[in-house]
Amino acid sequence: MENRPDKTNKNNRTMKEKIRFYIILTLILVTGILIIQTILKPIPQGITGVQTLETGKQQSTQNSITGLGFLQPQDIHQIDTCIGDLSSTGAINPGDTVELKQDIYVGSTDCLNIDIANITLDCKHHKIIGNSSSSANGIVSNKTNDATVKGIIRNCHFYNFTNKTSIYTGKPIVLKEGAKYFLIHNNTFNVTRGITLNKTIDVTIANNTFANYSTLLTLYTDAEIYINGNLTNQTNETTIYNNTFEGIGISTNKPYAIYAIYANDLTIQGNTILTSNQITLDGVHDFYLKENALSRVEIKSQSSNTTAGRIERNTYIDTSTAMHFTSFSPNELSNISIYKHDMVNFSLSTMGSGVEQIKIYNNTFAGPMSIDLGSANNCTIWNNTFYPDEQTQITTGPNSKVRNNRIQNGIFKTITVTGDNTTVENNIFTKITGRGIVVKANNATVRNNTFNNITGIAIIIGDDTWQPPSHPVNVNGTTVYNNTIYLWVNLTTNTTMHSLLTGLPAIPGASTGIMIMPNTNNTNISENNINEQNIYAQTPPNMLKAETRGIFGKGINATYTLENLWIHDNTINTIREGITVENCQTTHIWNNNITKAGKTGIKTENCRGTRVNNNILEGGTYSPNIILWYKTGIEIFKSRAEIIQNNKIDKYHTGVYIYNATNTTSINSTINQTQIGIFSFLSMNNKILNSTITTRHIGINLLKTNHTQVNNSNIRNETGYLNTTGIQLSLSFY
Structure with missing residues (x-):
């Protein structure tokens, strides 16, 4: 019993020695592994201009771009010169960051080629200065057939990529086929040509500034952002967001800010273009132009079909022609929506027979404006508000609809139908001076419209610009029904334009509800309600002074007559002349109710075979x-x-x-x-x-x-x- 404590102490010492042994052995093993890793890691030899600052992962919130899937960067490398292919260094790996230490100059070959996946190129606000005597580019990505190529290009300033005597000067950034999932942001381009995308996928261009002061923009390839592909291999999923374009294209020769050709799924949003430069889309499918401030948009189908676009809530700075649509046969330009704008001084024009399905809706327009759809087919203009206060012109093509719009304070003429089978319905016109609706095509329907305070002519059927001896446009098969018209008479206004159309003297207060021009056939005018709003025609002594007419059909001699005209079931109140037709054949005037006509209820002049039946005239x-x-x-x-x-x-x-x-x-x-x-x-x-x-x-x-x-x-x-x-x-x- 006395020796027991000594035995216990001996056992404790043995246990401590074992633990110490295992700890030392573990440390030796770990140290050996680290030494082996260090020996096996390749060390680059003779790499000029590349310095690796840090090994190991670092955190970077700038690389957390939603949807692009960039990896966390591994190493940071600094360069002070152009090195060509990043992969040629052997030091730069996927996920690394490359930074500029200073301004660098482009030589005779491309300066930096991002040919490694998931690279962040951060210029740290240094300059990449081009070589105007060569075609060498600044930053390129030539990697092909690799779905993992990703990259970020940021904080770069580009200068001197413009040769004023050659169109073959290199460009600051060129991403070619196979470049995917790139983000180009927070860069400045003081050059003519900024970014070129060729058959890329999912590239975002955001928060850049383009400050070009060149006067030699000659080709669409000179655009600050140029997107191109070909018919079988297009550029896909491009987003151009929140960029500023300053001072571009002092010359008006080819002032392109953005030019896209052969592209799919293109979004252009929140950009500001401060001068008279335009966005041009050619052969683009599924595009979205939203909330940009710009001067002009050109949509065309010169290269291939351009379809499925939406133009929404943009602001137009210079509106001489804010939008222009052009179709080139045999290609089509179709299914384009213009939506929810609030614009002053707006103009849109179209050209070519392949333009169709343009939709203009829920916009507000102020100031003088023009929408000319020309021969564009199957278009719709609806739920818009127009406050022009000056000249307003809306021209429609065939098979189109103009409905549920509000038009106020228009001057000259507002809606002109130049294409067959068009319907103009449920619109409200207020304080129109001139012409409300002009029908110059066949088989048009004008119905359920309301006209308030019209000084001039509410509805014209036929060629309102015709003057002898030319031949007037033939208009056939028009239907005008259930419209409500209130004419406003101002005896201090000399309505010369009304005089030119009616052939009457320029009498103050002249206004007409519905007018049928020469060479108009098979017209049906029914169930309309036409009134004089301020009853000058009924109040002596002015009842013979105000030249107001409810329905006026004006043929010219026996050559340009009105044929097969039906005027029935209309209500006309307090008008100087209720219904007047001249130079007509086979006209039917029946079941009309005309009250308080100051001069004539119904008049036919130089007509043949007219039937005037079952009318009530008071x-x-x-x-x-x-x-x-x-x-x-x-x-x-x-x-x-x-x-x-x-x-x-x-x-x-x-x-x-x-x-x-x-x-x-x-x-x-x-x-x-x-x-x-x-x-x-x-x-x-x-x-x-x-x-x-x-x-x-x-x-x-x-x-x-x-x-x-x-x-x-x-x-x-x-x-x-x-x-x-x-x-x-x-x-x-x-």
Whole structure:
């Protein structure tokens, strides 16, 4: 028992020695492994201009680009000269960072070629200075057939890549086929040509400044950002974001900021282009232009089809032609949307027969503006607001729709239909001076539009620019129905333009609801409501001064007539002339309701075969103290083979006036409260049948009228008027 403590102490010492042995052995093994790793790691020999600063991983928030999948950088290398291929050094590995120590100069070959995956090239705000006497580029990526090529290019300043005598000068950055998942950001380009992408995939160009002051931009390849491919191998998934373009293209020869050809999935967003330079897209599919400040966008299909684009919420600085669309046969330019802009002084034009499916919607336009879709097919303009305050012109192509727009304070003319089968519907026009809608194509439909305060002509069917002796455009098959028109009369305004169209003197206050121009056929005008808003035409003594017309059809002699014109079921109120047609054939005027016409309810002049049936005409309160010799319900003037049937006419000086007309029949007319019921003058071979007339002076007056039949008429004096005549013949014979 006494020796037990000594035995315990001995055992403890043995255990401690074993632990010490194992610790020493472990340290020896670890040290050996580290020595072996050091021996096996290759050491570059004779690498000029490359210095490795740090081995091991480092943290870098600048490389955390969402969606690009860059690895965390491994080593940082500094260079002070051009080295060509990064892989040639043997020191730079995938995931490394390469930094500039100082400004470097481009020689006769490309300066830096990123041919290693996942490289970050950080210039640290040093310059890469080009060689204007050679075609050598600054930074390139020539790696091909490698899906892992990725890179970041940042904080570089590029100078002297412009040779003013050669178009073959090198470029600051060129990424070629096989370059994928690149980010180019926070760089400055003081050069003519900035970045070229050729058949790349998923490249982002962001937060760069392009400050070019060259005056020799000659080709589209001179664009600050040039994107190209070919028909079978295109540049895909490019994003150009939040860049600034300053002072580019002082010459207007070819001022391209961005030029893309043969590209797919292109996004251009949030960029600012401060001068009159443009973005041009040619043969681009699925593009998105959003929230840029720029001067001009050119979309074309010269190289191949350009389709599926959206142009949204851009701001246009110089708007002489803000957008221009051009199609080159046999290619198409189609399915382009222009959406949600708020623009002042806007202009869009198109050219070529292959432009189609342009959509312009939910925009606000102010100032003078022009949208010319030319021959563009199947386009839609809807839900826009126009506050032009000056000249406004919207021109549509075939199979198009203009609907649900608001147009205010327009001058000259607003919507012109130049393509067949177009519909203009549900638009609201307010305070238009000039022409609201002009139809110069076949089979157009104009319906459900509202016109408020129109000074000029609300709707024109036919060639509004025609002047003899040229041949007017033939317009066939137009339908105009269910429009509401309020004419505004300003007796202090001399409406010369209205005079040119109507052939009438430039009378102050001239306005017309619907006008049909010469050489117009098969037109249907129905269920429209036309009013004078401030009733000058009805208030003496101005009722004969304001030249307002509800519906005016103007043929020119027997050559340019109106044929097969249907005017029916319209309501016309407080207008100087309700319906007037000149030089027409086979016209049908029926079931119209015309009230308070200051001069004439319905008039046909130099027409043949017109049917005036089942109309209701009310002239308004008649005062015997005012001479109203021109106030006539229905006037047949120098016409023949007309039929006037089943009309109801009240409160006119003359119910029916037949002047210098032949073979005309008035049948079943009901005429009340007139000075003269039916007045025939210098006419012959006419018939007046089954009339019911209540008159204050003469029931039927035949003056210098020959071979006219008057049968079965019921004529009586109006209550209170005793000195009346039933039928009066003067210098007439049968």
